[in-house]
Amino acid sequence: MSRNGRGFEPRIVGFLCNWCSYSGADLAGVSRMKSAPNLRIIRVMCSGRVDPSFILRAFQLGADGVLVAGCHPGDCHYQEGNAKALRRVLLLKRMLRDFGIDEHRLRLEWISAAEGERFAAVSTEFTEQLRALGPLVLARRAEVA
Amino acid sequence: MKPKVAFYWCASCGGCEEAVVDLDEKILDVANAVDIVFWPVALDFKEHDVEAMPDGSILASFINGAIRNSDQLKIAKLLRAKSQVVVAFGVCAQLGGIPGLANMSDAKGIFAEVYRDGVAPVRLHRENGHSLSLPEFFDTVVALDRVIDVDYYVPGCPPTPKIIGDALGALLGSNLPPKGTVLAPDQALCEQCPRKDTRPEKLLLKELKRVHQVVADQQTCLLAQGLACLGPATRAGCEAMCIRGNMPCTGCFGPTSRVRDFGAKALSAIASVIDSNDEGEITRILEALPDPVGTFYRYSLPSSLLGRRRME
DSSP states (O other), X not given: OBSSSTTBOOOEEEEEETTTHHHHHHHHHHTTOOOOTTEEXXXXXXXXXXXXXXXXXXXXXXXXXXXXEEOOTTOOTTSSHHXXXXXXXXXXXXXXXXXXXXXXXXXXEEOOTTOHHHHHHHHHHHHHHHHHHOOOOOOOSOOOO | OOOEXXXXXXXXXXXXXXXXXXXXXHHHHHHHHSEEEEOTTTSOOOHHHHHTSOTTOEEEEEEESBEEEHHHHXXXXXXXXXXXXXXXXXXXXXXXXXXXXXXXXXXXHHHHHHHTTSOOOOSEEEETTEEEEOOOEEEEEEOGGGTSOOOEEEOSSSOOHHHHHHHHHHHHSSSOOXXXXXXXXXXXXXXXXXXXXXXXSSOOBSOOXXXXXXXXXXXXXTTTTTBOOOGGGSBOOXXXXXXXXTOOOOOTTOOOTTOSOHHHHHHHHHHHTBOOOOHHHHHHHHTTOSOHHHHHSTTTGGGSSSOSOOOO
């Protein structure tokens, strides 16, 4: 995959909660729905388990975008894990801006186990959005001798 | 013959040197136990004196400050070669510290800000066959272990007399701690906090406050009072000095051993206690933190996952 100019395919890391969003992605798969193949899925037990450092690590290792997906508000298997994810992502987005990283590269979505179509749509739409933003080029670790 | 010890400062404020002097009469015990062979701030040994020493002849070098220019880099490498043990002394050497916040800009940006249209420094100046040179000013500040191998870390801004005393004890004792050890307790500051018992089981906040906006109660958990105290994410060892002074923890002892990125963990700890599930309300509450990077990465930006602001 080319990292520059034409033919750029965004690399996306998706942290999907076990109970809702991962099942939603699974449903999209078994239903043979079409969606962009750019998303690399990591299953976590809850969106509240996604430490901000996981997201930063993904960017540092070359992700152009990060998707965090969990159960709809009120539906969290652990009652309020998704609420914590929301609070953290909102603050982290502000911090990303200060780091010179477009906050749209981080996306939080609520996707239930029944919403296969929604998963496919989010996946495709996010890929297109990142394609428009272009590759995320971070400064290489400091160049000191 | 007494073991040889060196002290050096890189990008730092001098507080770490002050911390050594703050050992009071204990510094006489230190001076009795070791020979200080290099300490530019206090003694008149020069770089060439160190260059003349055989490799490995210094038992331990205590280096404070971050690496921000080529001169600091050169001396750090020199001391590494001459020393059996290198200790990153203080949070600037350990994690980059406050000088590391310069990573939100770069050399060009900093010079433009500081010198504006004035006379900017010239790296090499020649006059009548003589020349003067300045070290290269790097775009990016790094912690000491990015440029040389570091054996031990003494955290703090600055390290407290107790932490220094314990560290010297550990290094002069017979059982050396494993390489890479941070010489401070591996638990969160909350565990050492005198207000620990006043922290509610379930802590939720409708409002965050800044220190100048409130007169904080002197007994209750500062986080429970709405101040962004970073005690939950910070390593213990300072004996909660700031909290005893009724000020919230700003994180100068860095993270515990299980945390890779201090700022991310501190951000997580503070964001989690916001008492709202509504996007608009959460955003409004978080506006009380005007500078998230400066708040959460105050001492650790260079050693964070991103390390610096993205350079164009």
